[in-house]
Amino acid sequence: xxxxKQNSPSLSVQEGRISILNCDYTNSMxxxxxxxxxxxxxxxxxxxxxxxxxxxNEDGRFTVFLNKSAxxxxxxxxxxxxxxxxxxxxxxxxxxxxxxxxxxxxxxLKVLA
Amino acid sequence: xxxxxxxxxxxxxxxxxxxxxxxxxDMDHENMFWYRQDPGLGLRLIYFSYxxxxxxxxxIPEGYxxxxxxxxxxxxxxxSASNNQTSMYLCASSPRQxxxxxxFFGQGTRxxxx
Numbered sequence: 001x002x003x004x005k006q007n008s009p010s011l012s013v014q015e016g017r018i019s020i021l022n023c024d025y026t027n028s029m030x031x032x033x034x035x036x037x038x039x040x041x042x043x044x045x046x047x048x049x050x051x052x053x054x055x056x057n058e059d060g061r062f063t064v065f066l067n068k069s070a071x072x073x074x075x076x077x078x079x080x081x082x083x084x085x086x087x088x089x090x091x092x093x094x095x096x097x098x099x100x101x102x103x104x105x106x107x108x109l110k111v112l113a
Numbered sequence: 114x115x116x117x118x119x120x121x122x123x124x125x126x127x128x129x130x131x132x133x134x135x136x137x138x139d140m141d142h143e144n145m146f147w148y149r150q151d152p153g154l155g156l157r158l159i160y161f162s163y164x165x166x167x168x169x170x171x172x173i174p175e176g177y178x179x180x181x182x183x184x185x186x187x188x189x190x191x192x193s194a195s196n197n198q199t200s201m202y203l204c205a206s207s208p209r210q211x212x213x214x215x216x217f218f219g220q221g222t223r224x225x226x227x
């Protein structure tokens with residue numbers, strides 16, 4: 001049972017345009033959400049996160065939106081750059097009890113120059 | 114600078130061998146994790162540990178065991194390697210539960226079982 005889902009396996013965007021990556025979750029106990037970026041043959045690197053008490057968090061070109069009622073979060077990258085081409089994973093956790101991170105299946109973003 | 118180090122970038126092992134994957138973190142983190150990454154399946158949690166000698170099964174623990182004798186070191190053991198354990202293995206660590214913080218990953222170990 002996939003608790004965190006990324007339904008788009010891939011996405012192509014022109015350089016300079018907006019990239020929108022989506023993530024859905026099923027467990028209403030999740031209260032902290034993260035986005036990671038991964039290049040081939042490297043470990044994932046943390047990008048941005050959001051607590052369930054917020055609905056938006058921004059860091060430079062990256063913004064994460066959280067819609068708790070829909071159990072949906074999205075990552076916006078504006079403007080997209082060729083160096084953003086990577087696989088993006090969303091992750092969720094429950095910050096009480098046993099603390100572990102559940103990841104989605106990933107979305108491969110390709111930014112076209 | 115935070116660091117999670119996995120002992121090998123690439124490993125090739127034979128079917129039936131016992132395989133040890135080592136991970137060390139220098140951040141004094143309480144939590145450590147082992148994931149595997151496979152195409153179309155994302156990152157799946159194998160085991161995690163929230164303290165020395167403490168461990169919990171993740172989503173896919175079958176065929177694996179772990180050891181955490183020291184806070185900084187978390188080992189993943191493949192008792193008898195099989196072809197379907199060919200994968201990218203990723204170790205991560207994070208601070209104590211209850212804090213909003215991210216997990217820090219190592220560079221990964223690409224294991225091929227032949």
